[in-house]
Amino acid sequence: MKFGGKIKYLNPKLKRILYWGIATAILLFAPFCGKEAPMEPGNCFEAGPILFVSDKSGLWQLYSMNTDGSNVKQLTFDPNFPVDEARWSPDGKKIVFTSMDDRVAPNQRGRALYVMNADGTERYKLTNPPFEAFHYPFDTRPVWSDDGKRIAFSRLMPPEMSGDFDTFMIDVDGKNELRITNYRNLLEFVTAFVNDSTLLGTYCDYRRPDQKGQIAYLDIRTGNYFKTISPYEKDDSSPVLSLDKRSVAFSSLTTKDGLRGRFLNLMESDGSNRRQFFISSRQYEYPVEWSPDGQRILCITQDPNVKSDPNDPYSNFLQDILIVSVEDSSVRIITPFPYREAYSTATSWRRR
Numbered sequence: 001m002k003f004g005g006k007i008k009y010l011n012p013k014l015k016r017i018l019y020w021g022i023a024t025a026i027l028l029f030a031p032f033c034g035k036e037a038p039m040e041p042g043n044c045f046e047a048g049p050i051l052f053v054s055d056k057s058g059l060w061q062l063y064s065m066n067t068d069g070s071n072v073k074q075l076t077f078d079p080n081f082p083v084d085e086a087r088w089s090p091d092g093k094k095i096v097f098t099s100m101d102d103r104v105a106p107n108q109r110g111r112a113l114y115v116m117n118a119d120g121t122e123r124y125k126l127t128n129p130p131f132e133a134f135h136y137p138f139d140t141r142p143v144w145s146d147d148g149k150r151i152a153f154s155r156l157m158p159p160e161m162s163g164d165f166d167t168f169m170i171d172v173d174g175k176n177e178l179r180i181t182n183y184r185n186l187l188e189f190v191t192a193f194v195n196d197s198t199l200l201g202t203y204c205d206y207r208r209p210d211q212k213g214q215i216a217y218l219d220i221r222t223g224n225y226f227k228t229i230s231p232y233e234k235d236d237s238s239p240v241l242s243l244d245k246r247s248v249a250f251s252s253l254t255t256k257d258g259l260r261g262r263f264l265n266l267m268e269s270d271g272s273n274r275r276q277f278f279i280s281s282r283q284y285e286y287p288v289e290w291s292p293d294g295q296r297i298l299c300i301t302q303d304p305n306v307k308s309d310p311n312d313p314y315s316n317f318l319q320d321i322l323i324v325s326v327e328d329s330s331v332r333i334i335t336p337f338p339y340r341e342a343y344s345t346a347t348s349w350r351r352r
Helices: 012-020 022-028
Strands: 050-054 061-065 084-088 094-100 111-117 139-144 150-156 165-171 186-195 198-205 213-219 225-228 236-241 247-256 259-268 284-290 296-307 317-325 331-333 344-349
Touching (some): 111 139, 111 150, 150 186, 186 236, 213 247, 247 284, 284 344
Antiparallel strands (some): 050 061, 139 150, 186 198, 236 247, 284 296, 296 317, 317 331
C-alpha cells in the first residue's frame, strides 16, 4: 500500500505498533503528500452512517456508505488535505479526523487533529503537537467524550521518538489541553470514554520481555492505569466499548485453525466471559465500532500475505470491511472497492 511514499520501519518498537494494529498503524508512519493544508471550510456534503477512508482517488480521502454497503460517496476532494481516522461525534453533528499538520513540509511526516461539521463545513485545526523532535509533530487516534465536549487522543512526545505515545485530552474548541499520561516505556492508545474520569485503552510495556498488549482502564485524574482486564498471558489490542458500557470487542493474538493471527473476541467490561468469534479466514481481524443498538460490530479483516502485486511488497493487500452480528456471528461484507483498486478502511459508525 502506498500512502505518499513507501513505508519504512524505524525500529523494533515501531514494528510492534504495526503488529498491534495493521489497519491503522500502516497509516501512522507513512508521510502525507501535498502542500500545506488549507484551512478554509471544505465542500458541503451529506454523509452516510459508515465513515471510511480510501485511496481510491489516488490520495487518502473521506467516504461514507450505508450499513448494507450501498450509497458509497466520496465526501472530501482536497488534493492537498488527506484525511484519516475520521470519527463521528456522539450526536452526529461533527467529525474529528487526522490530517497533515499544516506546519510540516510535503516530504515530512506529521499529523494533527481537525474538526468539521457533519456536512464538511467549518473545518478547523484542533491540536498543535510539539514540533521539536525531528520536525515530527504527531497526534493520532481521536476519541469523543459522551457529551461531545472533549476529545482524548494519543501524541508522540519528544524525546520519545522510539515509539512511545502518551494520552492527552482537549476541549472540542481547542482549549484546556491536558496531558494525562507521561510514560517512557509504554506504547498506549485510548479507545473510549467510560465516564468523565475514566478511559478505556490498551498498552504495551516495553520492559516486559514478551511485550504483550493489555486492555486496561485509565484514570484521567491521576494518569494511572488502575484496572487491567486482559489476562497477563494474553496479547490483546483494539478494544471497542459498546454504547451501554457493558461489553468490549477486541482483537487478540491467538491461533485459529492452525493460523497465527489477531482475531475478534468479546468480553464483558469487567473482563469476564471472554470468548472468541469466528468471522473470517483472514489473518487479522479488528473491531472498529459497535452499532447504535449494540447488536452488531463494524470490523475490518486483513490478510497481508495476499497482495495486489505479489512482486511489490508495498502493493495493496487483501482487506475487507464487514459488519458482524453479535447474536449469531453472521457476517455482511460491505467492502466498497476491490482491494486491487483501492485500500479502504472503516473508521466510524454514526450513533444517531
